[in-house]
Amino acid sequence: MAAATDDAGDSNEMIRVVSSDGEHFEMPEAAANLSLVLRHMIEDDCADAAGIPLAVVAAKPLAKIVDYCTKHAAKSSGLTIEEAEELKRFDAEFIEVDTDMLYDLLVAADFMGVEGLSKLAVQRTADLIKGKTPEQNRETFGIVNDFTPEEEEEICKENEWAFQITKPPSRLC
Amino acid sequence: MTDGSWHVPEMLPVALALNAVTHHSSQRTRQSNPPAWRTGNLDVWADEAGSGRGRTSRRCSISVWSSTVLRGKKAERRSWRGEEVLKMGAFLSSPNSKNQPWEHGEASKPDSSKKLLMSVPLSGYDHPSLIPGLPDEISLQILTRMPRMGYLNAKMVSRSWEAAIIDAELYRVRKELGGKVRIAVAPAPTCDHEPS
Structure with missing residues (x-):
């Protein structure tokens, strides 16, 4: 499942990485450099034919990360407005994933130090939270409501001042 | 005793x-x-x-x-x-x-x-962790990326969310992020013809 493009950066050397479940991936060095961890490994000459093992990243999120890095490395410098727009569209489509994959991407991007992807996934999750009722958020993220009804009522009262000037929330208050 | x-x-x-x-x-x-x-x-x-x-x-x-x-x-x-x-x-x-x-x-x-x-x-x-399955450091980053108005509803999700939103740490991180937000500036439109 190698994701290689000829136009990715000035280096044509391919970097091999190995997922936690033993699957091998290849990406151009310029793409690997977007990951802080991989960049340091490459600088320390740890990138050999056997591949860099990524112990906490499974094959599925790693495949997505390789795609992301390859795309972004290919368009890293001298972007025209059209290319920037295209990259933005790519990001928007790329991050349209289910919650499980989003979690995997968040953890993997954080572990590998891919800053752009971290920000993208964090922003996507924040967008999922905003504009939802507490109950919807609990459902989305599997959170247990550990408030007593009295405590819930109290927070509602605390929030009342804000909802007097905006639209009232759909539940409780 | x-x-x-x-x-x-x-x-x-x-x-x-x-x-x-x-x-x-x-x-x-x-x-x-x-x-x-x-x-x-x-x-x-x-x-x-x-x-x-x-x-x-x-x-x-x-x-x-x-x-x-x-x-x-x-x-x-x-x-x-x-x-x-x-x-x-x-x-x-x-x-x-x-x-x-x-x-x-x-x-x-x-x-x-x-x-x-x-x-x-x-x-x-x-x-309990803020978001089950995610480290709290990442969950905190997520909360810092939300609009402040959403905090009122987010506070009602669970006790750990409420505690995180009340905590000053969240606003400190927000403040740090605030300075790093890049503002995209569109190039000024060029005018090919003289105004009549």
């Missing part, structure tokens, strides 16, 4: 203080430490200076300070005396208690003349 439980010794110093100190770790150490709202500890401090007068003055007092209080009040201090201290001692040593009274926290010592007797995690280490 019943046998086998923790009791206030005869030579108890004049003052005992239960000190709930929430340790606001710096950005640099945040990776290795639990988030601020999970590091609250109840620390029992004995005033050593008063130990010499322990027999003459049998009065005990106990105080709780909390710099971050879950219900949103800024700083809180409570005091108890006499039997209440003894009752609290029994509670803290209760074998049914989930907390480990002798576990030392990272709380800073408020006064060098005082000796740390015990430390009890305020919320316990079984505190």
Whole structure:
């Protein structure tokens, strides 16, 4: 499942990485450099034919990360407005994933130090939270409501001042 | 006091203080430490200076300070005396208690003349994570990326969310991120023809 493009950066050397479940991936060095961890490994000459093992990243999120890095490395410098727009569209489509994959991407991007992807996934999750009722958020993220009804009522009262000037929330208050 | 439980010794110093100190770790150490709202500890401090007068003055007092209080009040201090201290001692040593009274926290010592007797995690280490399946460091980043107006609803999700949103740490991180937001500036439209 190698994701290689000829136009990715000035280096044509391919970097091999190995997922936690033993699957091998290849990406151009310029793409690997977007990951802080991989960049340091490459600088320390740890990138050999056997591949860099990524112990906490499974094959599925790693495949997505390789795609992301390859795309972004290919368009890293001298972007025209059209290319920037295209990259933005790519990001928007790329991050349209289910919650499980989003979690995997968040953890993997954080572990590998891919800053752009971290920000993208964090922003996507924040967008999922905003504009939802507490109950919807609990459902989305599997959170247990550990408030007593009295405590819930109290927070509602605390929030009342804000909802007097905006639209009232759909539940409780 | 019943046998086998923790009791206030005869030579108890004049003052005992239960000190709930929430340790606001710096950005640099945040990776290795639990988030601020999970590091609250109840620390029992004995005033050593008063130990010499322990027999003459049998009065005990106990105080709780909390710099971050879950219900949103800024700083809180409570005091108890006499039997209440003894009752609290029994509670803290209760074998049914989930907390480990002798576990030392990272709380800073408020006064060098005082000796740390015990430390009890305020919320316990079984505190549910903000988003199950995600490390709290990442969940906190997510909360910092939300619009502030969403915090009112987010506060009602669970106790850990409420605690995180009340915590000053969130706003400190927000402030740091605030300076890094890049503003895209579109190029000025070019005018090919002279205005008539």
